[in-house]
Amino acid sequence: GAVVSQHPSWVICKSGTSVKIECRSLDFQATTMFWYRQFPKQSLMLMATSNEGSKATYEQGVEKDKFLINHASLTLSTLTVTSAHPEDSSFYICSARSGLISYEQYFGPGTRLTVT
């Protein structure tokens, strides 16, 4: 099946710094990518939807200036957490969908972010 990778798998950063997380579709072209955040023992929360070449659509309550999403190519989307704070510590998961496979969505392995 289709493979989605994320890098890094985990990252620790100091409060106030910015962190970039990459999401790549390795063997298919992803017309749409999604970013989720998951706190311990909770479900995934959709943060934003990004389509290649256009601005991301953020869910209500998600600060677009804090969580910068770029979907510059059909195989790469990035999430930058700007001026990170301890409350941003979470598990960030991306997923990708190809227009050719309408309903299947492939998830990355996730990135554990810890802000100290």
Next chain:
Amino acid sequence: LAKTTQPISMDSYEGQEVNITCSHNNIATNDYITWYQQFPSQGPRFIIQGYKTKVTNEVASLFIPADRKSSTLSLPRVSLSDTAVYYCLVGDATGGFKTIFGAGTRLFVKA
């Protein structure tokens, strides 16, 4: 987007068949039903997807009644490694199929 309701948790023993039911009363005509499995600190993994009646693959079966207001994921002969959270999602590809996760069902398989 149709809201889904699942049991919060379920317990089972190795070798048993497990059925997890999801309620989606407001499912729309264009909506498909998809189930995912998630292990701790991993991304969700696609299990099965269906629109109506019954779908079966190598890992599970999905039963959808005629009114489509619910669906049941059936896992045959579970093992300890099937301990995970299972999510039922309902969405429409024509609307971009924005995937909204519900609370999911935590399945514990005991020896």
